[in-house]
Amino acid sequence: MNIEKFQESMYKLIVETSTKLPRDVRRAIKTAKERESAGTRSAMSLATITNNIKMADDNVSPICQDTGLPTFKIKTPVGANQLVMKEAIKNAIAQATKDGKLRPNSVDSLTGENSGDNLGGGTPVIKFEQWEKDYIDARLILKGGGCENKNIQYSLPCELDGLGRAGRDLDGIRKCIMHSVYQAQGQGCSAGFIGVGIGGDRSSGYDLAKEQLFRSVEDVNPNEDLHKLEEYVMNHANELGIGTMGFGGETTLLGCKVGVMNRIPASFFVSVAYNCWAFRRLGVAVNPETGEINEWMYQEGENIDFGATEAEKETAAAAETKSEVITLQAPITEDQIRSLKVGDVVQINGRMYTGRDAIHHHLMEHDAPVDLNGQVIYHCGPVMLKDGEGNWHVKAAGPTTSIREEPYQGDIMKKFGIRAVIGKGGMGPKTLAALKEHGGVYLNAIGGAAQYYADCIKAVEGVDLMEFGIPEAMWHLKVEGFTAVVTMDSHGNSLHADVDKSSLEKLAMFKERVF
Ligand SMILES: O=C(O)C[C@H](O)C(=O)O
Numbered sequence: 001m002n003i004e005k006f007q008e009s010m011y012k013l014i015v016e017t018s019t020k021l022p023r024d025v026r027r028a029i030k031t032a033k034e035r036e037s038a039g040t041r042s043a044m045s046l047a048t049i050t051n052n053i054k055m056a057d058d059n060v061s062p063i064c065q066d067t068g069l070p071t072f073k074i075k076t077p078v079g080a081n082q083l084v085m086k087e088a089i090k091n092a093i094a095q096a097t098k099d100g101k102l103r104p105n106s107v108d109s110l111t112g113e114n115s116g117d118n119l120g121g122g123t124p125v126i127k128f129e130q131w132e133k134d135y136i137d138a139r140l141i142l143k144g145g146g147c148e149n150k151n152i153q154y155s156l157p158c159e160l161d162g163l164g165r166a167g168r169d170l171d172g173i174r175k176c177i178m179h180s181v182y183q184a185q186g187q188g189c190s191a192g193f194i195g196v197g198i199g200g201d202r203s204s205g206y207d208l209a210k211e212q213l214f215r216s217v218e219d220v221n222p223n224e225d226l227h228k229l230e231e232y233v234m235n236h237a238n239e240l241g242i243g244t245m246g247f248g249g250e251t252t253l254l255g256c257k258v259g260v261m262n263r264i265p266a267s268f269f270v271s272v273a274y275n276c277w278a279f280r281r282l283g284v285a286v287n288p289e290t291g292e293i294n295e296w297m298y299q300e301g302e303n304i305d306f307g308a309t310e311a312e313k314e315t316a317a318a319a320e321t322k323s324e325v326i327t328l329q330a331p332i333t334e335d336q337i338r339s340l341k342v343g344d345v346v347q348i349n350g351r352m353y354t355g356r357d358a359i360h361h362h363l364m365e366h367d368a369p370v371d372l373n374g375q376v377i378y379h380c381g382p383v384m385l386k387d388g389e390g391n392w393h394v395k396a397a398g399p400t401t402s403i404r405e406e407p408y409q410g411d412i413m414k415k416f417g418i419r420a421v422i423g424k425g426g427m428g429p430k431t432l433a434a435l436k437e438h439g440g441v442y443l444n445a446i447g448g449a450a451q452y453y454a455d456c457i458k459a460v461e462g463v464d465l466m467e468f469g470i471p472e473a474m475w476h477l478k479v480e481g482f483t484a485v486v487t488m489d490s491h492g493n494s495l496h497a498d499v500d501k502s503s504l505e506k507l508a509m510f511k512e513r514v515f
């Protein structure tokens with residue numbers, strides 16, 4: 001095999017997967033968009049999402065800054081050398097990271113050190129299998145951390161919130177799947193896709209669930225029972241009203257694929273792999289001699305490019321609503337913050353600081369490297385590239401899931417006088433209480449819209465705590481027109497708590513036996 005060519009092919013697969021959503025996924029997003037009524041928060045969010053998809057196409061830059069744990073599934077003809085292929089894949093991964101197509105995402109679990117090139121113990125994941133065919137089938141999925149954290153595994157029988165007892169039968173499985181969509185809320189950047197694995201043990205069950213994510217969104221399950229189940233879930237999950245980013249709305253789920261395998265008598269697992277709307281998975285057929293790509297997968301059918309005309313219309317629509325947008329510029333006063341309420345749309349100009357897991361942990365016991373009084377913290381781990389002159393450039397910069405900072409956020413805001421935090425998916429009761437006491441606000445940005453937000457960042461004015469690695473450092477960003485929605489205010493209101501409550505009530509409508 002021509003190994004240089006194979007490496008080049010793998011590089012192309014990585015770049016394409018990170019920057020261009022497959023056609024089946026685009027069609028699902030388009031359908032969702034058509035279902036939302038104009039002017040709603042969900043419609044606005046979907047417009048941002050489709051603009052972002054278009055920008056990633058045009059810039060050949062990551063759709064979302066979290067390029068996940070690259071996972072390759074490769075089928076090779078008998079006799080193909082898997083060891084050299086593995087090396088070539090690793091080289092391609094390192095190159096794509098250097099070129100800003102992947103975020104350095106491989107972190108030592110004990111020391112917290114980021115390897116910087118996506119290589120390290122267990123990363124990337126490369127799974128080989130032999131087959132009788134005469135070509136290499138190489139597939140890649142880039143599944144980010146926020147949706148990965150919303151995966152869930154049920155052990156039947158069990159009791160489920162809203163749904164009651166789930167037994168060891170098809171109806172129990174149905175309940176688990178409905179519950180899995182509910183428990184994800186908007187935190188996995190809904191609307192999402194789910195892969196479900198029935199049976200196996202804890203690890204093979206999850207593998208089977210993830211395997212389903214490699215199916216086309218539009219295929220038909222050959223197993224009649226599972227086909228019925230998939231259809232049921234697709235018809236009813238959207239009735240939960242969780243909507244895009246958990247803002248409420250018509251579309252909560254974009255795809256549901258279920259697979260089954262045998263189990264052992266004592267165990268009955270239902271494993272669910274949740275994938276965000278930024279469903280990045282592609283595949284190629286490779287010639288085992290030349291190493292060249294013969295064919296791209298998931299590319300049949302109509303291609304939706306979310307192109308100019310639509311994008312222009314949306315920009316125009318956004319411009320019309322501009323009068324209702326509240327402008328914020330740090331330092332922000334307590335009075336300004338207390339005048340904001342859930343549902344307000346704000347636009348931020350000026351400075352903001354990124355801070356996520358490592359920073360919040362650090363700030364509990366240390367001073368801040370900058371004066372954070374009246375400032376804005378952005379839960380974000382960007383993709384950054386340094387140019388020849390040593391200046392940093394933002395390549396992708398959407399929000400990360402905020403709930404992980406729940407144990408720290410309120411205390412950090414009070415300790416440093418921070419007035420606003422931006423993230424996605426919302427925060428819990430502890431933060432809500434702190435917002436009320438201290439005079440703070442939580443702003444929800446659109447998860448995955450990494451190109452859209454990168455475009456709002458006009459300069460990188462500094463960085464602290466680089467020892468935490470690129471995604472976890474504190475970046476000083478100068479932004480213009482950074483738009484977000486107030487979803488938790490200083491008066492005790494939380495859109496996230498409201499949507500959680502109403503979707504739990506709706507979940508209970510699916511309590512009765514169906515299968
Ligand atoms: O790590 C990130 O940038 C985001 C993550 O994928 C998330 O959804 O929270």
Ligand code: SF4
Nearest residue numbers: 064144146189276448
């Ligand atoms: S930020 Fe959202 S879109 Fe991006 S990887 Fe995480 S869950 Fe997916």
